[in-house]
Amino acid sequence: MNTSNTSAEYIKQEKFLVAVDCIIFGFDTESIKLLLFKRRVEPLKGSLSLIGSFIKNDLNLNDSAKQVLEESTGLKDIFLKELRTYSNIDRDPGNRVISVAHYALIRINELDIKNVEEYDAHWYDFNDIPDLIFDHKQMVEDAIYRLRDEARREPICFNLLPEEFTIPQLQSIYECFYQRNLDSRNFRKKILSFDILTKTDKKDKTASKKGAFLYVYDKEKFDSFIAKGNRFQL
Amino acid sequence: MNTSNTSAEYIKQEKFLVAVDCIIFGFDTESIKLLLFKRRVEPLKGSLSLIGSFIKNDLNLNDSAKQVLEESTGLKDIFLKELRTYSNIDRDPGNRVISVAHYALIRINELDIKNVEEYDAHWYDFNDIPDLIFDHKQMVEDAIYRLRDEARREPICFNLLPEEFTIPQLQSIYECFYQRNLDSRNFRKKILSFDILTKTDKKDKTASKKGAFLYVYDKEKFDSFIAKGNRFQL
Known part of the structure; x- marks a missing residue:
């Protein structure tokens, strides 16, 4: 030096x-x-x-x-x-x-x-x-x-997901973080109630025949969600 | 070395x-x-x-x-x-x-x-x-x-207070942290609703003639408050 x-x-x-x-x-x-x-x-x-x-x-x-x-x-x-x-x-x-x-x-x-x-x-x-x-x-x-x-406070999980992802994929991340199984219906209901995801018209069919709709995360909506004093508690 | x-x-x-x-x-x-x-x-x-x-x-x-x-x-x-x-x-x-x-x-x-x-x-x-x-x-x-x-998540403010303190003193700390004035009635109501403080029968009369009751923080009650999934949001 x-x-x-x-x-x-x-x-x-x-x-x-x-x-x-x-x-x-x-x-x-x-x-x-x-x-x-x-x-x-x-x-x-x-x-x-x-x-x-x-x-x-x-x-x-x-x-x-x-x-x-x-x-x-x-x-x-x-x-x-x-x-x-x-x-x-x-x-x-x-x-x-x-x-x-x-x-x-x-x-x-x-x-x-x-x-x-x-x-x-x-x-x-x-x-x-x-x-x-x-x-x-x-x-x-x-x-x-x-x-x-x-x-619980920030949308960090979206750093792990591809741009387009399914709700079950997002749920898997939270199940790993929390080390417990989450109820699929409740999880879907809660995450959609935050209004920070936008549904595409595409489906992922790798996990089931019926397939699951792909979503994208909307940073603008997330910022406004947090600005209103909300918390990202799933 | x-x-x-x-x-x-x-x-x-x-x-x-x-x-x-x-x-x-x-x-x-x-x-x-x-x-x-x-x-x-x-x-x-x-x-x-x-x-x-x-x-x-x-x-x-x-x-x-x-x-x-x-x-x-x-x-x-x-x-x-x-x-x-x-x-x-x-x-x-x-x-x-x-x-x-x-x-x-x-x-x-x-x-x-x-x-x-x-x-x-x-x-x-x-x-x-x-x-x-x-x-x-x-x-x-x-x-x-x-x-x-x-x-917002932990009772760190009690590290700044003497063992016995008044509600207005606790409020002053939060007003400094948040850099805004808080309504005294609401603050008192909210902090007491958490049920983590124990009222003593002593009064502090340095700030007013009428005086303010002194409280002590109860760590055991706080731990049980948090264990129930509550948050220390004031």
Whole structure:
């Protein structure tokens, strides 16, 4: 690091390795999954890990996380938020590393498979997360907790859905988030009562012969729904 | 830092200065205030700043923030939460510093004045925050936004009140958070309808001759209120 411009008080301070770790959730139109890969460096080489990286001097944390995501999935402009920092002094046996966890929501069908394969990354069930290195499992649990909370207040689930989707697909996302089955009739009634979806004249017939109508999410209507003091409680 | 135990992959990575900055809100039974101090080191020595510190190798971020708070206020065991990281590469002209902002809520009357004076810290009006160094004003604005959101879901305001308080004092806190006047009759009616406060037989007569009854917050009742699916919306 260039220290020529460093204030005197700063020079005597200790420095730290800083990493970003990305909790990448994806939806394949049926269920939510988590993207994990086998760690390539010691310690714990070969163990399951979140996808992360040490940060560099020319990027802020958010851009560092975006870079990790793009490298591992080929995707740009995806939903990405800081979760929180993990800084226990012995969290990484390789050395002291402060990690800033970020969570991302993506549509699995938009992934560049080549990138994912090059990264040797694989999808795991949202409701059955395997053991992970360091405190990564805690990061995932914290992210799920945050998502559950956010899903009640913001339309984040639409980051997981294709532009056109069925009501049962939307319901599957909420069932994953809340980890319980929801009554289909009540769910449909409630989500339509919010008046934030527009029905198309197309049908998805992959799940049943009769098919299910495809809907699109209307951001303008959602913003006006929230502006009226409503909450997105399903 | 001890590098004898450092993994080979880690050694070649860049290291960073990491700081915690504390956004300390206090309540003096009338209004919410923010604790600031004049910066003692270059760059921008003498300018108004949040209270912060570079972190050391033997503490995690939360404990570092607790230490800063204890040194500047003399208080232990206070409400303290991580807000988020601030990591733009040019945010601090002294050098690249990644700062993890934390917000705290305290009762001003419990402060150790000696500590605050030694720190040369002063209280500023919550609704009229002066210019601050670096991105500290942004940190304060982000903390206020977070507090407003949290106050709707959690009983955080009781961290600002003495054990026994009046309804008008509680109302003042909400008026600061929401930055608007609330109707006293409606506020009293609503907060009492939650059934989470216990009325004492004592009165506070500092604000009026007639006086206002003192109440205590009942954590057990609050927990059962939330468990029933209620929200703390005032």
